[in-house]
Amino acid sequence: MKHWFSDLVAFQRDPLNFFLDRGKAATEPLVPLAMGPYAVMLVADPELVKPIMKAEEAMIDKGKLIYKLREIIGRSSMTLSGPDHKARRAALHQQLARGLATSYVPQISAIIREQAAALAVEGRFEAHHVTSRLTLRVICNILFGPDVLSAEDETLLIESIKLVEDDLAADIFKVLPDLPWVRARKKARMRHGRAQMMHVVERAKDRAGQASILRALDALKLPPEELGDEVLLLLLAGHHTTGTAAAWLLYHIAADPALAARLAAEARAVSDDTGEAVPSRLPGAATSLAVVREVLRLYPSAWWLSREVKQRMELGGRTLKPGTSLLISPWHMHRDPKYWANPDKFDLERKFAGAAFLPFGAGPRACVGMGVGMLELQLLALEFAAAYELRPLAGPPPGPKPSITLIPPPMLLGLRLREVAPPPTPPSRRSPVSRSDLAKKRENAPATVEPSLVTYLEYALSDVGEIDETAASLLEAAINRLRLVGGLDREGRRAMN
Numbered sequence: 001m002k003h004w005f006s007d008l009v010a011f012q013r014d015p016l017n018f019f020l021d022r023g024k025a026a027t028e029p030l031v032p033l034a035m036g037p038y039a040v041m042l043v044a045d046p047e048l049v050k051p052i053m054k055a056e057e058a059m060i061d062k063g064k065l066i067y068k069l070r071e072i073i074g075r076s077s078m079t080l081s082g083p084d085h086k087a088r089r090a091a092l093h094q095q096l097a098r099g100l101a102t103s104y105v106p107q108i109s110a111i112i113r114e115q116a117a118a119l120a121v122e123g124r125f126e127a128h129h130v131t132s133r134l135t136l137r138v139i140c141n142i143l144f145g146p147d148v149l150s151a152e153d154e155t156l157l158i159e160s161i162k163l164v165e166d167d168l169a170a171d172i173f174k175v176l177p178d179l180p181w182v183r184a185r186k187k188a189r190m191r192h193g194r195a196q197m198m199h200v201v202e203r204a205k206d207r208a209g210q211a212s213i214l215r216a217l218d219a220l221k222l223p224p225e226e227l228g229d230e231v232l233l234l235l236l237a238g239h240h241t242t243g244t245a246a247a248w249l250l251y252h253i254a255a256d257p258a259l260a261a262r263l264a265a266e267a268r269a270v271s272d273d274t275g276e277a278v279p280s281r282l283p284g285a286a287t288s289l290a291v292v293r294e295v296l297r298l299y300p301s302a303w304w305l306s307r308e309v310k311q312r313m314e315l316g317g318r319t320l321k322p323g324t325s326l327l328i329s330p331w332h333m334h335r336d337p338k339y340w341a342n343p344d345k346f347d348l349e350r351k352f353a354g355a356a357f358l359p360f361g362a363g364p365r366a367c368v369g370m371g372v373g374m375l376e377l378q379l380l381a382l383e384f385a386a387a388y389e390l391r392p393l394a395g396p397p398p399g400p401k402p403s404i405t406l407i408p409p410p411m412l413l414g415l416r417l418r419e420v421a422p423p424p425t426p427p428s429r430r431s432p433v434s435r436s437d438l439a440k441k442r443e444n445a446p447a448t449v450e451p452s453l454v455t456y457l458e459y460a461l462s463d464v465g466e467i468d469e470t471a472a473s474l475l476e477a478a479i480n481r482l483r484l485v486g487g488l489d490r491e492g493r494r495a496m497n
C-alpha cells in the first residue's frame with residue numbers, strides 16, 4: 001500500500017535513477033510523488049517547463065525546498081522574490097549579461113593558462129580537483145575584480161564551501177528531523193564555514209575593482225548580512241556548477257584525441273596573431289560550443305529545480321493545491337529517449353532546439369551567470385586542447401554523485417604539451433627573408449594587428465643576417481607554444497619590444 005512517504009526511500013537510495021525512471025515511465029505530464037506530508041509532482045513533460053518557469057510569482061514561485069537553502073545563502077537572489085529579487089538580479093545582470101561576459105575573455109584565459117602550466121610540471125591531475133579550484137578563481141575575479149584575493153584566501157574559500165555543501169544537499173529532501181546532537185554538529189559546521197567565507201569577503205571588500213560585481217551590489221546599500229548572503233550565493237552558484245561540468249568536459253576531450261585535434265584547430269582559428277582568443281569569433285566556434293552543450297546535457301550541474309504552487313490552479317490536466325511542490329529534473333529530461341536519440345551517448349551532432357534542454361533553467365529566474373558559465377567552459381576546451389594532449393589514466397568513470405550539483409567521480413588525466421607542427425613549406429618554394437624585409441613587414445602591419453610577433457622574431461634573429469620562411473614559421477610556432485604554456489605572455493612580449 002502507498003503511504004505519504006513511500007517514494008522517499010527509493011529517492012534517497014538513488015535520486016538520479018529515481019527521477020529518470022519515473023520521468024521515462026510517465027503517462028501523464030505531472031507524476032505525483034509520495035515524498036512527505038506535502039504534495040510533490042515530478043514535471044515529466046518538457047512542454048510544461050516554460051509555463052511553470054514563466055508564471056506570475058503570485059501563482060508559482062520558489063518554495064519550501066529552495067527556502068531550505070536560506071540557512072546558508074540567506075536572503076539572496078536565489079531565495080528572494082518580488083522587488084528585492086528584481087533589484088539584485090538587475091545589479092548582477094549589469095556585470096554578467098551575455099554580451100558583457102565576453103569582456104572577461106582575457107582574464108579567464110589567463111587563469112586557465114596559469115593553472116594548466118602548473119599541471120604540466122606534474123603531468124597528471126584529478127579533473128574535478130583542478131576544475132573546482134579553477135572556476136572558483138574565475139568567479140573570485142569577476143566578483144572582486146582581477147587579482148584581489150590571495151592564494152591563501154582562495155584556499156580558505158574552497159575549504160569553507162566544502163564544509164557547507166554536503167550537509168546542505170542532504171538536508172533538502174529530508175523529512176524526519178536530525179537527532180539533536182547531529183543537528184548541532186551540522187549547525188556548527190555551517191556556522192564555521194560561513195564565518196570563514198565572510199572573513200575572506202571582509203578582507204577583500206575594500207580592494208574590490210570598480211567594474212566588479214561586489215561594487216554593483218554595494219551600490220544597492222544592502223545590510224552587511226545580506227551583502228554577505230549574495231556573495232556566498234555567487235561563490236557557490238558560480239563555481240560549483242561550472243566546476244563540475246568542467247571536469248566532465250576535460251574527460252571527454254581526453255577520451256577522444258580526434259576531438260581534441262579539432263578543438264586545437266578551432267583554437268587557432270579564433271585567435272588573433274598574438275594568440276589571444278577574439279571574443280567576437282567565439283560564437284562561431286561550433287565544435288567547442290557543441291562540446292559544452294553536450295557536456296551540459298549529459299551532466300546538468302543543476303540536476304533538479306523546484307517551484308511551489310501559490311494559488312489553486314489547473315496544470316497538466318490536474319488541479320493543484322497551494323503548497324504543491326513542482327520538481328523539474330534536467331537530468332531526466334536530458335536523458336529521456338522520448339526527446340533524444342541514444343540519450344546516453346556523447347554525440348556532437350545533436351540539435352539542441354527542443355524544450356527538453358534546460359541546463360540553465362528558463363524564464364525570469366534562469367541562470368544570471370549563463371553567459372559567463374558557457375564562456376568559461378568554452379575557453380577551457382579551447383585553451384587545454386590547443387596547448388596540451390590529455391589522456392585518461394583509468395577506464396571509463398562511473399556516473400556522477402548527486403549532491404547540490406552533480407559531483408563527478410575521481411577522473412585521473414595525464415597531460416603533456418601538444419606538438420605544434422609548423423606549416424609544411426616545400427624546399428623549392430623557400431625564399432630568403434632579410435632583416436629589412438621583416439622590418440618592412442612590421443611597418444606595414446595594419447593597426448589592428450599587433451606587430452609584436454614580427455618585432456620579436458626580428459629581435460630573436462638579430463644575430464642572423466637572413467632566414468628562410470621555414471625557419472621563420474618554426475620560430476613562430478615556438479613562440480606560440482611558449483605563449484600557450486604561459487611562458488611568454490602579452491606583457492612579456494611588450495617588454496621585449
Ligand code: HEM
Nearest residue numbers: 077078237238241242301302359360361365367368369373
Ligand atoms: C555551467 C554553469 C552553470 C549552470 C549549469 C547553472 C545553472 C543554473 C540554474 C539551472 C539556475 C536556475 C535555478 C532555478 O530556476 O531555480 C541558476 C540560477 C542562478 N545562477 Fe547559475 N549556473 C551556472 C553558472 C553560474 C555562474 C557562473 C553564476 C555567477 C556568475 C551563476 C549564478 C546564478 C544565480 C545568481 C542564480 C539565481 C538567479 C535568479 O534566481 O534570479 N550561475 N543557475
